[in-house]
Amino acid sequence: MSGLTPSQTIGPFFLEGLRWAIDGSPRDFGVSVVRVTGCVLDRDGEPVPDALVEIWQPALAAWAYPGARLPGFQRVDTRQGGRFEFWAEEPRGVSTFADVTVFARGLLNGLFTRVYLPAGDDPAATPVPSAVPEARRATLVARRCETHPRTYEWNIRLRGDDETVFFDL
Amino acid sequence: MPYQHPLRRIEPGTHPELFYPDYRSTPSRAPSQPLVSLAQGAREITVVAPPRELLTPLDADLTRQSVAPPLGERIVVSGRVLDEDGRPVRNSLVEIWQCNAAGRYAHPGDQHDAPLDPHFAGRGRTLTDDAGEYRFVTIRPGAYPWRNHANAWRPAHIHFSLFGNAYAQRLITQMYFPGDPLLAFDPIYQSVPAAARERLVSSFDPELTRPEWALGFRFDIVLRGRDATPLGL
Numbered sequence: 238m239s240g241l242t243p244s245q246t247i248g249p250f251f252l253e254g255l256r257w258a259i260d261g262s263p264r265d266f267g268v269s270v271v272r273v274t275g276c277v278l279d280r281d282g283e284p285v286p287d288a289l290v291e292i293w294q295p296a297l298a299a300w301a302y303p304g305a306r307l308p309g310f311q312r313v314d315t316r317q318g319g320r321f322e323f324w325a326e327e328p329r330g331v332s333t334f335a336d337v338t339v340f341a342r343g344l345l346n347g348l349f350t351r352v353y354l355p356a357g358d359d360p361a362a363t364p365v366p367s368a369v370p371e372a373r374r375a376t377l378v379a380r381r382c383e384t385h386p387r388t389y390e391w392n393i394r395l396r397g398d399d400e401t402v403f404f405d406l
Numbered sequence: 407m408p409y410q411h412p413l414r415r416i417e418p419g420t421h422p423e424l425f426y427p428d429y430r431s432t433p434s435r436a437p438s439q440p441l442v443s444l445a446q447g448a449r450e451i452t453v454v455a456p457p458r459e460l461l462t463p464l465d466a467d468l469t470r471q472s473v474a475p476p477l478g479e480r481i482v483v484s485g486r487v488l489d490e491d492g493r494p495v496r497n498s499l500v501e502i503w504q505c506n507a508a509g510r511y512a513h514p515g516d517q518h519d520a521p522l523d524p525h526f527a528g529r530g531r532t533l534t535d536d537a538g539e540y541r542f543v544t545i546r547p548g549a550y551p552w553r554n555h556a557n558a559w560r561p562a563h564i565h566f567s568l569f570g571n572a573y574a575q576r577l578i579t580q581m582y583f584p585g586d587p588l589l590a591f592d593p594i595y596q597s598v599p600a601a602a603r604e605r606l607v608s609s610f611d612p613e614l615t616r617p618e619w620a621l622g623f624r625f626d627i628v629l630r631g632r633d634a635t636p637l638g639l
Contacts, residue, residue, distance in 0.1 A: 241420045241490060242605050242627045243598040245580040246429070247565070250513040254503020254529040254565060258456075280434040287515075293453075293573055307499070307569075308454040340578055343431030345422040345597050347578055368442050395435045405441035406413070406574040 244347065247340040249287050252314065258306035261313040261323050266297050269327040272388045273352060273379055276319045277339065280396040284319020288341035290393070292323045296333070325354055325389070332356040332363045339393055348403045352391045353378045369402050376401045413574050413630040414490065422597035429593045430554050453569050453576075455497050455533055466532040468504075468544040476526035478507025478545030480620040483581070483608070486538045487568060490631030494538025495575070501567040502542060503529045509548030518550050543620065549588055561588035561595060568627060575629040582607045583623065 252259075263270075277285040292311040306312070311323045326333040332355050339348040353363045360378045369377065376399055379391035394401050424436035469475050483502075487495040505511045505528060508520040512527050526545065534540050547562045563580040570576065582589060584607055589595050598606065605628070614622020 240602055240605055240628060241417055241630065242577060242579055243602045244421045244577060245565075245594055245598075245606065247567075247578050248580075249515055250505075250511040251503060251565065253512050253527060254501060255567065257529075257531070283434075285435065291576075306456055306460065308456065336573060338576055341435060343429070343435035345424055345426060345429065345432065345436070345594070347576060348437065349574070366442075366444055368444060370442075373439070396438050400437060400439055402439070403437050403441050405416070405443045 244345060246342060246345050247289060247347075249342040251289060251340075252316075255289065255312065256314075258310075258312050259314055260306055261311050261321070263324060266324065266326075268296060269329065270297075270324040271327045271354065272322060272385075273325050273335075273354070273391055274320065274322045274382075274388060275379075275390055275392040277315050277321065277341070277393045278319065278395065279343075282394075282397065284315070285341055285395065286315055286317075286319050288315040288319070288321075288339060288393075289313075290315065290321045290323070291338045291340075292325070293336040293338070294326060296326045297324075321393075325352070327387070328354040328356045330356055337393070339395075341395075344395075348395075349406050350393065350401055350403050351377055354389055355379075355381075373400075373402050375399075412633045413572060414633045416630065419599040420602050422599070426593070426597045428555075429597055453498070453571060453573055455499050455569070458533060461531060461533060466530050466540075466542050468502075468526065468528060468530045468542065470543075471527055472525035474525045476506060476523045476545050478523075478526075478548075480543065481546050482541065482543055482614050482616065482620050482622040483564065483625060484539065484541040484611075484614055484622065485608075485624050485626040487534050487540060487570070487627045487629065488538055489570075489575075489629050493631070494536070495534055495570050495629055496536050496538055498534045498538075498571055499531065499567075499569045500534060500540045501529070501531045502544070502564050504544065504547040504564045505550055507545050507548050509550035511550075516550075520548070520550070546583070546621075549586075554593060559588050559591070561586045561592050566625075566627070568629065570629045572630075577627070577629060579627075580606060581625045584608065584610055 379389035382388040
């Protein structure tokens with residue numbers, strides 16, 4: 238039937254258009270959550286300060302606090318030196334994951350990825366999809382932060398060393 | 407209505423290649439590794455639109471968000487959001503943003519030597535209705551220079567952000583205007599495979615045009631449809 242509408246880059250000036258729903262603030266999600274913090278990095282390991290990161294977690298979609306902008310989504314930007322921060326369901330005995338999309342100037346299409354939060358102390362035991370090459374599995378697993386409680390760290394490397402796995406959904 | 411079916415694979419030749427050096431910022435940001443195919447999971451999950459109460463009619467009218475109208479040609483931009491099988495994508499969020507008539511964005515990063523319009527923030531949002539239809543009123547954006555290459559100008563465009571009904575229908579794109587001579591020179595537009603490119607160009611529509619008030623441009627958007635073949639078969 239009709240051809241799919243092609244993608245184009247989000248460009249550098251999306252903030253005014255999308256900021257109404259930018260919200261990474263803590264709130265009562267109805268499930269126990271932890272903080273995930275990290276940086277979007279380019280080929281050279283430099284921060285990308287004009288990216289948009291959207292986090293989709295159906296487990297958190299059941300909540301509907303007054304004024305919820307995009308139910309189930311958190312939308313955050315990387316203005317602060319390429320850094321982002323969001324909330325994910327706490328792994329309690331079983332690992333959890335969140336679906337993540339990344340948009341930025343220089344990306345002609347949105348990128349789909351995932352971040353897994355390991356349940357135990359062995360990130361290798363996290364059920365990353367088997368289609369992911371063994372050598373790249375670690376790029377999808379957040380690490381517990383040693384200095385801050387209830388905090389995990391995970392970077393999104395767009396290109397280069399330890400490039401994050403992106404999916405064709 | 408929960409989205410029960412996985413989505414069909416994206417037709418090859420639809421989207422631009424990520425690594426496209428004519429668009430100068432892609433070499434440092436485009437992934438170098440092939441995308442990994444996921445057989446199931448995220449594609450199947452329904453996206454819930456924001457509650458209707460959160461949006462007002464003025465959110466979809468970019469000419470009435472200040473105490474005075476913005477400068478420029480008022481236009482109606484409307485179309486249907488459908489999936490590949492022609493099914494309407496109902497009650498889904500559509501967001502737009504754009505520069506003003508002079509070619510300047512209301513964004514601190516845009517320092518182009520063109521005036522800001524105090525009465526134009528350049529952003530709107532709406533939900534598609536039961537027929538998948540959306541409608542915005544805005545002003546026609548100007549072209550603007552950018553530093554991709556010598557004498558580079560972006561064709562007039564409106565940025566579109568769509569959520570669809572399923573997570574993997576998420577799409578960010580740009581709408582262009584018919585007959586714009588800058589399209590032939592624009593690497594971002596040209597990055598789209600030739601057979602798919604014109605889908606991004608709106609059509610002048612006399613039916614949408616309101617006499618003595620605004621020209622109308624139609625821009626239909628097609629998102630991924632359902633996979634006819636159940637998983638595992």
